[in-house]
Amino acid sequence: MTATNRPRAANGLLTEDEPGSAAQRDRRKRILDATIALASKGGFEAVQMRAVAEKADVALGTLYRYFPSKIHLLVTGLARELERGLERLDRATIPGETPYDRVLQVLGRVTRAMQRDPHLTEAMTRAFMFADASAAAEVDAVGRLMDRMFAYAMHDEPTEEDMAIARVIADVWLSNLVAWVTRRATANDVAERLELTVRLLLRKDSRT
Amino acid sequence: MTATNRPRAANGLLTEDEPGSAAQRDRRKRILDATIALASKGGFEAVQMRAVAEKADVALGTLYRYFPSKIHLLVTGLARELERGLERLDRATIPGETPYDRVLQVLGRVTRAMQRDPHLTEAMTRAFMFADASAAAEVDAVGRLMDRMFAYAMHDEPTEEDMAIARVIADVWLSNLVAWVTRRATANDVAERLELTVRLLLRKDSRT
DNA sequence: AGCTACTATAGAACGTGTTTCAGTTTTCGA
C-alpha cells in the first residue's frame, strides 16, 4: 500500500540532512558500524546479514528495511568511509609541486589505507564490483567520490581534461584494487603500475 | 586420499593439449556451452548450477568436479570466448594507420560485441569482478588476454610501453564495462570515455 | 487517553550455491 517502506530517501549517501528520527539515525549508524567491523575482521564472507543484524542489535527485517541487500549495505559503508577520507584530504593540503606529484601522493595514501585493512578492502571492493543495476545510485556516488579525489589532487578547480584524467586514474586504481584483492598483484605491483599510469597521463603537464 | 580429484589440471585455460578422455572433453564442452547459453538468455542469476548441470546433462556433483564454483565456471567461459575472439582478430588484420586508430577499432569491436549480448556481458563481467583469490588463475588468464588484445592492436611486437598502455586501456575498458552493466553508463558514454582515454594515452604516438 | 499508521521484532520459510554420500558405471593396468 505504501509507496515507500524505507525509513530514508534513496539518495542516502551525502552527509547532509540525515532523515528520520534520532533513533533511526542511530540504528543506521549502528548497522554501518557493525558492517565495517565485521568486514574488517573477516572480509566479504564475514559480513553475514544475520551477524550484522545481531551486532547492530536490530532485527533482520529491520536491517533489510534500511538496506535492501548486502551489496547496498557494503557499498553504502564504503561511501561513508570514502567521505570521511575525503574530508581529511580536504583539510590538509596535499604536498607536491606538480599535479603528477600530488596525484602520486594521493595514490600512495589510498594504497597504504588499502594495505592497512585488507579484509575491509576486500569486502568493499568486491561489493562495489559485484553490484548490479539496483545499486547503481550507491555505486555511482562512490565512483564520483573517487574521481573527485584524484581531480582535486591535480587542481583545486579541475578542468574537463583534469576530470578525464582523474577518471582514467580511478579506473586503473579500481582495476588494481581488484587484482590486489584476488592476490594477482602485490602492493608493489600496484604501486608500480599506478606510477606508470600517472606518468603516461601526466608526462608533460606540470602546472601547479 | 587422492591428491587431485579434478579431471583436468588447474591451468585449464589455454587451448593447447586438452587433458582427459574424449568423453571428458565433451562433458566439459557441454558444460561451458550450457553456461554460455543460460548466461546469454538470463544473465548472471540465470546461470544456476542445477540448471547448468541439467542442460549439460551431467550430475550436479560432476559439474562441481569440473568447475569448483559458479565463478570459475563463468570466468572460464569468458576465457574461452575471448580466445575465440582473439583468434578471429589474429586472422584478420586490424585496419588503421596508427596505433591510435587500430586500438579504437578494437575497442569499437568489443563494445559492439558487448552490446550484442547484454546478458552474457553482464554475467561474465560480474563473475570476473566478483572472483576471489581461489579463481586468481582464471581471472589472470582473462586479464592477460585482454592486455594482449590491445597490445597487438598497437604493434605486432609490443614494447614495454605498449604493454603498459594496453594495460591501462584494459583497465579503463573493464571499468566501463562494469558501469555499462550496472546501467550507470550508456554505450555511448562508454565509447566516448574510451576514445578520450586512448587520446590521452596515444596523443603523440603514431608509429605504424 | 485513544486511534491509526508506521516501525521494529522474532522467527519461520524459501531459493540457490555448495557439500556430502551411497551406489553405479567407466577406465585402465595386469
Added chain:
DNA sequence: TCGAAAACTGAAACACGTTCTATAGTAGCT
C-alpha cells in the same frame, strides 16, 4: 578378462541471502 581405482549419478543436506508473517511497540493526531 578381471579387479581396483577413478569418475559419474541422484538425492539429500547445509549455509546464507532474502522474504514473509504474526505480534508488539511507538509516534503523532484529535
